Structure formats: structure tokens, C-alpha cells
Amino acid sequence: MAQRQEDLEEALLYDRYLEALARYGPPAREESPSPGHVVRYCHGCGMRAMFRLDPEGTWYECLHCQHYA
Ligand SMILES: [Zn+2]
16 A cells, blocks of 8 residues: 555645645746846847856856856
């Protein structure tokens, strides 16, 4: 009956996943980048691109074309 118990736990996890999905929306991706990153329009390559804050914290660098903004 171990198998059945595992299935039950998996179903519960999946239920919780669906619940979280309904409550918070799908897992955050480029709309909420990690710290030091921001999504913005790049005038260098004309795309909405991920920018990374440079080590000095002054400029954002486009990860597509290395344009600084
Ligand atoms: Zn760019």
C-alpha cells in the first residue's frame, strides 16, 4: 500500500500547487527578475530585455546587446 500512499501525497502536492497558482499566479519569471536585474525596453536592440546592474551599481547593461542604459 506504500504506492497508494505516495500517490496520495503527490496528489496533495499537486493540489497545493494549483492552489498557489490560483492565488499567486504562475511562478514569476522575467516580470520579477532576481535582485540586480530589471526588465526594460532597450534602445540598443529595440527589445524588452533583461538588464543587469553593473558591479558599481551605476549602469544597467542589456543582456542582449551589452548596451548600457
Ligand atoms: Zn539591448
